[in-house]
Structures are given as C-alpha cells and as structure tokens.
Amino acid sequence: MPERTEIASLGEFGFIRRLTQTFSNKNSSTIKGVGDDAAVLSYDGKQTLVTTDLLLEGIHFDLIYTPLKHLGYKAAVVNFSDIYAMNGTPKQLTVSLGISKRFSVEDIDTLYEGLHLACEQYGVDLVGGDTSASVTGLLLSLTCIGEAEKESVVYRNMAKENDLICVSGDLGAAYMGLQLLEREKVVFAGNPEMQPDFSGKDYLLERQLKPEARKDIIELLREKQIIPTSMIDISDGLSSELLHLCTQSHTGCRIYEDRIPIDYQTAVMAEEFNMNLVTAALNGGEDYELLFTMPMSMHEVIDSLEGVTLIGYMTRAELGCRLITRDEQEFDLKAQGWSMEKAINELKNQ
Amino acid sequence: MPERTEIASLGEFGFIRRLTQTFSNKNSSTIKGVGDDAAVLSYDGKQTLVTTDLLLEGIHFDLIYTPLKHLGYKAAVVNFSDIYAMNGTPKQLTVSLGISKRFSVEDIDTLYEGLHLACEQYGVDLVGGDTSASVTGLLLSLTCIGEAEKESVVYRNMAKENDLICVSGDLGAAYMGLQLLEREKVVFAGNPEMQPDFSGKDYLLERQLKPEARKDIIELLREKQIIPTSMIDISDGLSSELLHLCTQSHTGCRIYEDRIPIDYQTAVMAEEFNMNLVTAALNGGEDYELLFTMPMSMHEVIDSLEGVTLIGYMTRAELGCRLITRDEQEFDLKAQGWSMEKAINELKNQ
Incomplete structure (x- = not known):
C-alpha cells in the first residue's frame, strides 16, 4: 500500500511548500x-x-x-x-x-x-x-x-526590528457581512416570504460583496515617496497576514488591541451576533486592506496618511508575535483565517 | 422572464467574442x-x-x-x-x-x-x-x-494569398490514442481481469498521454532565420486551426489529402476501428503540432526543414477553404474539432 497523507494534515502553506520545493528558477x-x-x-x-x-x-x-x-x-x-x-x-x-x-x-x-x-x-x-x-x-x-x-517592488521579507506596523481602512466588516448573509439565507430557507432587513448594514454588505483594492493607498504612498519595508494584502485576516510578514522577515511583533481600526457597523453587528469583536477583526478574511511596515523614523509621516492606522511595531523574532489587550494582557497571535484545511473540514461536515 | 440563450447555441468562439467585445485595451x-x-x-x-x-x-x-x-x-x-x-x-x-x-x-x-x-x-x-x-x-x-x-512574434492574421501552408510532425495519432484508451476502458469495465494489449500502439499512447510541444521546430526555424507569416498550434484538429488562420488572415486555402502527414500506427489503428483516416487526421485534436505559413519564395527552404511537411497554400478568401482528395475531388474544410458545445452535449447525454 502506498503511503497516504491527508492534504488537510499539512495545511495550505505546508502543502504548497511541499509541492513547489523541487522547482528551482532557471531564467534570469x-x-x-x-x-x-x-x-x-x-x-x-x-x-x-x-x-x-x-x-x-x-x-x-x-x-x-x-x-x-x-x-x-x-x-x-x-x-x-x-x-x-x-x-x-x-x-x-x-x-x-x-x-x-x-x-x-x-x-x-x-x-x-x-x-x-x-x-x-x-x-x-x-x-x-x-x-x-x-x-x-x-x-x-x-x-x-x-x-x-x-x-x-515591496516583498514580504524586508521588515526590520522596530519597523512600524500600519494597516489601511478598517477590519472585520467583510466577515460580518458574510455572517449577516449566512443568517438571512437560513431565515429565508425557513420562510421564503420573509424579506431580509439589511437597513443600517449596507457597509458590511458592500465590504463582503463589492470589496475594493487599495489603489488609493498605493498612490498616496507614492505621492509621499514612501516605499514600505514589507507589505501584504489582508485576504485571510490580520493575524494570519501579519504572521506571514514576521515569518518571512524573521521578526516578532507587538500590536495593540485598542489600535485596530474597526467600523461602527462592524461593532454593532458583532454585538448583535454575540461575537468577540476583536477576534472578528483579527481573523475575519476578505477585507483586502493593506498591511505594511515602515521604518520607525517615519513615525510622523504616518500621522499624515489619511486612512492609515499605526497598530504596533516589529520586534526581534525571539519575542514572538503578540497582541496587547486594552487591559494590558498579552496573547500570542494565531492564524485562524481562511484555510484549505477549514474548507475541507466544511466539506466533510456537509 | 429574462431572455435565456443556451451557451451551446453560440459555439465557443461566438461565446468568447460576446463576452469580451465590450473590453478595450487601455495600456500601451x-x-x-x-x-x-x-x-x-x-x-x-x-x-x-x-x-x-x-x-x-x-x-x-x-x-x-x-x-x-x-x-x-x-x-x-x-x-x-x-x-x-x-x-x-x-x-x-x-x-x-x-x-x-x-x-x-x-x-x-x-x-x-x-x-x-x-x-x-x-x-x-x-x-x-x-x-x-x-x-x-x-x-x-x-x-x-x-x-x-x-x-x-507570429500572429494568426498575417498570412497572405499564395503563402505555403506547412505542418510539423504527423496528425491524428493523439486522437487514435484516445480512441484506444476509451475502448480498453469499456473492455476493462466488462471484465476487470482482462489486461489491455497495447503492443505496437505505443506511439499512439505517447501522443495522447505525453505530448510534446514543438520547441525543436521553433529552434529550427530560428536557426534558418525563418519567421512564418502566421502560426497556430494544432490542439483542436488541423481543419479547425487552419480555418482560424484563414478567417483571421482573410484568406482561403487549398490543402491536399495526399500531403497530410500520418504515422503508420495511426493508419493501422484507423483501419482496426473502421474509421476514415483522413477525417481523423483533419479533425482529431491534441496533436500539438505547429501549423504555419511562409511566403511562396521559400519553397526550397521548406524541403530542407526536417519534420515539416508542405500541405497546400493560401488563396483569395473568395475561393473558400478546400481539401483536394487523392482522386482530385474538392470539399469544403469544416471545423469538427473539440468544442465547448460538444463537451456540453456529452454532458447532456450522460
């Protein structure tokens, strides 16, 4: 019998690494x-x-x-x-x-x-x-x-210790939009006469159904002649993407809960769903905001960047990747974003 | 009720044209x-x-x-x-x-x-x-x-009247390989003990299961400093691809049945299956040979190109796209290659 490893056991990135590790680049x-x-x-x-x-x-x-x-x-x-x-x-x-x-x-x-x-x-x-x-x-x-x-060109692996961590826009809204749509789907299945009530939730739906790429932020950075030291777009949740930057740049990080930008509608919806708001903002996917790092020396420039929030800074790798809560407790950041494993598990549970 | 057109009714190319016609290029x-x-x-x-x-x-x-x-x-x-x-x-x-x-x-x-x-x-x-x-x-x-x-760079639309039509390798073998595999699949379904007999058919299987791209022909042309006037690879059958060259170049063509390169194994297999060999060579897909045109003046150069066969020439568009048989009858070339329509029909028939 040939060996059989379940794809889910490797996780998406382990799986991709395994598949691509034997390829080497041949062209200049x-x-x-x-x-x-x-x-x-x-x-x-x-x-x-x-x-x-x-x-x-x-x-x-x-x-x-x-x-x-x-x-x-x-x-x-x-x-x-x-x-x-x-x-x-x-x-x-x-x-x-x-x-x-x-x-x-x-x-x-x-x-x-x-x-x-x-x-x-x-x-x-x-x-x-x-x-x-x-x-x-x-x-x-x-x-x-x-x-x-x-x-x-900005890669993921050039962030340095003490670099400032910035994020554009706000987080968690696309995830809340998805939760809302899933809820209405269930309601509709139970009573097809029922019309969904989306009033006051238009921003959440727009973030889920018609997201935008942050062309404006890139243009703003260019205008200010800023080239980030590392950058990634947030498709799988802030935690997951920040861990990518840290892993590839060989750094740790500290981000602050009270700095994470969250829209009012996202907060209201989290309460309605009885969900932890910060968890949603850290792990909710599909926001397509930009997460990037800049040298500490640019601290004052960041204040002038409209739509950009400073959420923390990079540290030495040994210090780990940490979230500091409002009450000054510290937690390890975990990647709980979208993953192939999750998708496969969902399939199994159907 | 909104209008409903079946995708199959447009054919693959009509469908793609419809979908892409509203896009215009914006970048130099x-x-x-x-x-x-x-x-x-x-x-x-x-x-x-x-x-x-x-x-x-x-x-x-x-x-x-x-x-x-x-x-x-x-x-x-x-x-x-x-x-x-x-x-x-x-x-x-x-x-x-x-x-x-x-x-x-x-x-x-x-x-x-x-x-x-x-x-x-x-x-x-x-x-x-x-x-x-x-x-x-x-x-x-x-x-x-x-x-x-x-x-x-060689496009599809620069062939001219009187250009010579050339094809690399031989045609129809990949299609025969597919027929062979399909036959053995049916046999196997009826009697799983039965081992398929592929002796003397290795070329057909290789053409279907492990095709090659004609890098060697491109290198040969480069070496001889030849730039074809038009070129396409044969994935959907010779007839279909030649019609593409003619349509896009606004030409007609005449190709000769007795010039179409066919391997011995392909011929044997066609006889075994009681299939028309020329039909298979004209319409069988997945050969991945190159079909290209060159100016009439290069007639003698073509003779020196190993693995390349001259099969006919381009004409004025009004003369149509014609196949001339061994007994000098003429027929219109028809595209009977792979198509989305066929694939959808196959689905319907499952």
Missing part, C-alpha cells in the same frame, strides 16, 4: 517566484508582476446571496489587490471559466459585467482566458499581470 | 489581447507572452486511464505549445489546483512530478498559483508567460 528574468502576493519577472527596466486566483462555487462563493455581477467584480479586484500589495500597478488580466449547464449566456454576461466594471475602474486590460463546460457549478481562475519600477 | 503595454494563442505584452525591448488553460476532470481528462504524472506533464506542455505557436519561448508558469478529498498528498505529488518534469524539459520556472478544495474532482488552471523579440 524570474526575479521572484512562489512565496509572495505575485511573481516578479524582469524584462528590461520594469518588472512584471503576476498573480493568480481560483474561485470555486460551493467553496469560495455561494450564488444564493452573491449576485453574479458582484462575483465578477470581486474576483478581479482580489487579484488587483495582490498586485498593489507588491507596490505595483495591475495592467492585464486573464479569466478562465468552467461553467455547468445550469448557467445561461445572460448569466455569464452578468458575471462579465462585473469583470468589465472592475477592469474599467482599475485601468486593467482583459487579455485572455479559457472557457470550458464544467460538470458541477461555476469556477473562475484569474491571472493578473502588473508592472512596477524595479526599485519599488 | 498591451500589444495583443484576446484572439491568439497568447496575449502579447510589451515591457521595453522584449515582448511578454501570456497564455492560460483550464483542465477539468470529466471534461478534459479521465483519470481512469490518465496517470496523474502524465496529466501534469501534458497540462504544462499544452501551455508551452501556445507560447511556441507565437514564435516565443515559455519562461514562467503558474498552476492553480482545485482538489476534492478523493486525492491524497501523494496523488498531488505525482501530478507535480509531471509538471516538474515538463518545466525541467522546457526550461520554464513555476512562479505561482493557488490551491483550493473542490467539491467534485480535480481541476487545473495554468498560465504560462513567455518572451519573444518584438520583430519575431
């Missing part, structure tokens, strides 16, 4: 391969950035409450976000689709309306793709190509 | 978007080529007779072939996977062995991807990036 044009938000390629002067994402019905989206236009928009924006997280500019997009016969041409038109809107909004060209029948449901695979000046 | 770096084997991007000096492919279990491959290692190899090579078909060199590859819990880590290791082998063989770097759980079966989405000198 490959500056950076697996291991960051996008690959970096160099073809004279500018560097080319490439990122890719796979979205599967029943795993990444639920069409019961995700309009197809929103799905298209979000699928594109999520990829643009990865390019911005390298301090680059998204330029081209390829979109591949697997489509079951449940979908009509009009359905896919609607999906493409969303893709089109995103491409217009962010100045990106659709340059290719592949379309196929699928046995079950809808799937999208997107690849985005961007460019950046060689000197300004 | 986008030289060529949708509509060829790969997109062409320009970042100073060299041009960057991008191509993408989606492979779904139950649609594009059957794991009953496709070893996972071969699947990985083929998935990569098919993408490289698209880059060569632009007269470029594949350089980077991203691989996204959707995996159901039916698969173990070792299974995916095996798949990656095939990908790795292909990358080594063709000098390509794996630079990224995305991995996800899938509700049903295995799916792969690959994107390949290549480079080319600006002056030597």
